[in-house]
Each structure stands twice: as structure tokens, then as C-alpha cells.
Amino acid sequence: LSDGQVGEKAATVVVTLDQESVTAGSYLTGKVYLSVHKPVVDCSSLVLNIQGYEKTKVTYTTSTGTGKNRKTHRKTARSQSNFLNTFFPLAEMSSGSLPQGDYEYPFKFLVPSGLPSSMSAERGSGSCNIGYSVDARLHRDGWMAWSVQHSRHFVVVTTPPSHQCPVYMNPSVVPVNTCFCFGRGHIVSGGAVSSNMICAGESAKVNYAVINKSATEILAVDIILSEHIVWRARGHSSLCYTVLFSSSMPTEDLKDVGTPVTKPVSFANEDVLRQVRDTLLAGRHSVNISVPSNVLSSYSGDLITIRHDIVIRMRTPCGTNNPELCQPIHIFSPIPVVEVDEEDVPAKVLPSTMPENWSPVSNSLVELPVAQYAPPSEVDPEDVYRPLYPSVIPQEDGMSGLVATLRESFDQTGKIKAWFSQNSADNISPGDFYSLFVAVRNMFDQISTAEILADSLSKVTCEQLAEAARGADDICRRDVVEKIAKAVPIVDRENSAVVQNQLTHFQFTFVEKYFL
Numbered sequence: 001l002s003d004g005q006v007g008e009k010a011a012t013v014v015v016t017l018d019q020e021s022v023t024a025g026s027y028l029t030g031k032v033y034l035s036v037h038k039p040v041v042d043c044s045s046l047v048l049n050i051q052g053y054e055k056t057k058v059t060y061t062t063s064t065g066t067g068k069n070r071k072t073h074r075k076t077a078r079s080q081s082n083f084l085n086t087f088f089p090l091a092e093m094s095s096g097s098l099p100q101g102d103y104e105y106p107f108k109f110l111v112p113s114g115l116p117s118s119m120s121a122e123r124g125s126g127s128c129n130i131g132y133s134v135d136a137r138l139h140r141d142g143w144m145a146w147s148v149q150h151s152r153h154f155v156v157v158t159t160p161p162s163h164q165c166p167v168y169m170n171p172s173v174v175p176v177n178t179c180f181c182f183g184r185g186h187i188v189s190g191g192a193v194s195s196n197m198i199c200a201g202e203s204a205k206v207n208y209a210v211i212n213k214s215a216t217e218i219l220a221v222d223i224i225l226s227e228h229i230v231w232r233a234r235g236h237s238s239l240c241y242t243v244l245f246s247s248s249m250p251t252e253d254l255k256d257v258g259t260p261v262t263k264p265v266s267f268a269n270e271d272v273l274r275q276v277r278d279t280l281l282a283g284r285h286s287v288n289i290s291v292p293s294n295v296l297s298s299y300s301g302d303l304i305t306i307r308h309d310i311v312i313r314m315r316t317p318c319g320t321n322n323p324e325l326c327q328p329i330h331i332f333s334p335i336p337v338v339e340v341d342e343e344d345v346p347a348k349v350l351p352s353t354m355p356e357n358w359s360p361v362s363n364s365l366v367e368l369p370v371a372q373y374a375p376p377s378e379v380d381p382e383d384v385y386r387p388l389y390p391s392v393i394p395q396e397d398g399m400s401g402l403v404a405t406l407r408e409s410f411d412q413t414g415k416i417k418a419w420f421s422q423n424s425a426d427n428i429s430p431g432d433f434y435s436l437f438v439a440v441r442n443m444f445d446q447i448s449t450a451e452i453l454a455d456s457l458s459k460v461t462c463e464q465l466a467e468a469a470r471g472a473d474d475i476c477r478r479d480v481v482e483k484i485a486k487a488v489p490i491v492d493r494e495n496s497a498v499v500q501n502q503l504t505h506f507q508f509t510f511v512e513k514y515f516l
Helices: 271-282 398-407 412-420 430-439 443-456 462-471 474-485 505-515
Strands: 011-017 021-023 027-042 045-064 071-092 097-110 119-123 126-139 148-157 167-178 182-193 197-199 203-214 220-233 236-250 286-290 304-315 324-332 377-379
Touching: 011 126, 011 148, 027 045, 027 126, 045 097, 045 220, 045 236, 071 097, 071 220, 119 236, 126 220, 167 271, 167 324, 167 505, 182 271, 182 304, 182 324, 203 220, 203 271, 203 304, 220 286, 236 286, 271 505, 398 412, 398 430, 412 443, 430 443, 430 462, 443 474, 462 474, 474 505
Parallel strands: 021 148, 197 324
Antiparallel strands: 011 027, 027 097, 045 071, 045 126, 071 377, 119 126, 126 148, 167 182, 182 203, 203 286, 220 236, 220 304, 304 324
């Protein structure tokens, strides 16, 4: 063993993993090897630290002086934010020391299913990455006694969400102006994507509807899929923008598109919304978009944001504004794009086999507790190690207890399903509906939660549906209401106005049939 040495080779710690890559929701297994070289080494514990983190590096320039004395300086800012940072004791040395010898500590850890995939991106000399590591530390007491440690990195691969639904963009009613000031009427546009999640390397269908209530001709309809990667470090940021797909559809052969009226008219009633809805559902105008296989997964973190947008743009003659719709979409990449960070490369290469005289004291397999979710927190990469252990989740009764558990859990839908298998959903108040959906962190789990409620409820009120919609993300409010309303009898349909208040007029046209 040659890694993790300290002082005059007092001890050596080495972490080995059985898997270099692991799927979120499955087990990561490995061993910690400890070799004590001196007759006795003072130490208090052997602790395993499992981290999931965002690392960013941004290069920027500053200048000093003026005139001929002006100089430009190139600087680098670095930041790290941990979204997974758990510490588990593998061994406690009650005597405060460990005798000379070799030791093995096997461990087993369930990688939470809600973790993001490992990734890496760069622009110029700046970069960002999402990574994971296992760090073992032998804590030594005393002012001059340095802890012995070793780290090993691994790759996490996530699986696509199971609950996917079509996405309907809220119609846009855009005034058309020539030379920025002369009104020419309005163009009403709407769009729909076949799924709220698209896998890298696959395709999706985009439907669009355009109702031209202006005196301006529409020359073409452009469909664009773009990727925006933004990473931040200590007040500085870097942006990488890429067009992943672009298609231009001429309007000559398409009915209802690009047909100018003789004089400008205003957009006035909801019949136009229903016309847009019916056109989208019929799929009269559509484009198949292809997603490149090397695209990154959508992600929103503390330091890194990866956003994908579908833009539907109506191209008009020169001098006239081009109305457009923009809809964020979730892209999932089954293969993580990972590049080795130079700072993460171990200083020494581990031997491929154990020493011939290796005769360790083997300890029992330690199955580590389930990791708890904590809001991402920015840390100093040079910060000293502080042993922290998993907190104890306060046990509360009823819905408040479930919500408290969800805030500490990566597998939120699993907790919700288990809770409703033992508790009645009919006793949940409208306020509890809101608290439940607010506690669920992403739209896919919110849709799953709506399906769990649909299977558990025997009846539902409009106020409960309204509060569920209010607590959900804007993009999936219609899906949440529809999942429950189409499966569960609504006892007070006459109060549908409270549900309509939480949806847009366009969203409500899809679910109004359940309240008739």
C-alpha cells in the first residue's frame, strides 16, 4: 500500500471500489484498507465520507492602471457546492489507539435514486463538473497529528423518469408592429411537445398552431432546440450556448398558417384558445426534432444550470417583429459525459495486487445508512475536514411527519407511496395537498404523486385539486389536476372556479370536461 501515508509512515489508508460506475438506486460496494506501520498509532475513528458535488472554474480578466500603464490580468475563480455530504463511522477506537497490523473494512452504500448524473463541460479554460467521491479518514488526536486519508471517485448514472406527459405551451398573443411602432394586429401561437422528457439520441414530435390575426404575412415557422449551460464561481459566471436542432417550415402549403387578414384585429375571446388546443391535439402541423446523443442532462443546481428550450418562432418580413414561444424541456442523457479533472487524479497509482505479506484483520460488512437530502451548500475547496454525522429526522405524526421526511429524502415518491399504503388519503385537508406538492422537488415526482393520490382517494373536492395545483410547478399543474380528476369523483363540480383560478385559461380548457 502506497497511498494515504502521513508523517513517517505512521499508517496508510486506501479506498477501493468494486464499481467504477453505478446506477442511482443501486448499491456501491468497496473496502477500506488500513495498514498501521508503527507499534501503536493514536487514533479515534475511521470515518467514511461520501460526497456528491458541483465544481466550477471561471476565468476572467481585470485591469489596472490607465493609458500606457494599463495592464490586463487573467484570474481564475473556483467554487464547490455539495448536494450530498454524509459521514459514516466504519470503526470507533474506544481505547484511543490502534496496534500495528493490517485491517480491512468492507462497506455497502445505497446510492440514492434522486441523484444527478456525473457530467463535465468546459469553455476555454473554464469548466464545470458534477462528481462523486468516497473519502476514508483515520482521525488522529493531538495538535501535530495529521489525519490519514484517501479518496476514490466514481461515476453515477441515472435512469429516466417513469412518468412522462405531453407538454402544452400556453398560447402567446403577440402584437405585431412594423418599424417598432405601427400596429398590424396580433399573431396567436401555441405549441406542444410529445413528452416532457426527451432522451439523448432520440426524437420527439413538436406540434404547433399559428392563428394570424394581423395584416402581416408569416414567411416561415422556425423550430429550435437549444442548450444553455451556465456555471458560477465566486461572483463570476460563464455561459455556453448551443443550438442542438433547427428546422424551418415554409407556410405556403400549410392551411391556417401565414394567411394575413385585410385589417388588424384584436385578440378577444377564449374560442381562439380552444381553436389552438384542437389544432395541437389534431397534430395538423408538426416537426420531428432529433436530440444529439452527446447532449447533457437538464439540471438546476447551486452553481451549475443546464437548461434546454424549444422555441417556436414565426418569421415575418423585414422590419416586423418575429413572435415566438419558448418552452423549457427536460432532456435526459443515459450516458454521462465525464472528463477527468486534473485536480481529482490521485498523486500515486495504487498497486494492482496486495503485498505478499498482507494478512489483515477482516471486519464485518458495514451497510451504511440511507443518505439524507440537504439543500446544496457552497464550500471552500480548501476547507478543513469536519466530521459530521447523519442527523436524526424528527418523527412527527400525520401529513406534517410525511412532509418533514420528504425534505430529508432523495427517494420522495417511495416515501409517499409507503405512507399512503398505511394511511387514508380521504382525510387530507386542502392545505395538506399544498404542503405535499411543495415538498416534492421536481415535476416528474409531482406527477407521480398525483398518480399515487389518484389510486388512494375515493373522492376529491375542487379546493383539494386547486391546492394541489397551487403547490405544483407551473409546467405540470394541468397534469396534476388531470391525473386526479379523471380517476377520482369530484364531489363539488359547481366549485370549479377555484381550480380555474390556479390554472391558465388554456390549461383549464384541457380539464374542463371533468367538471361538467
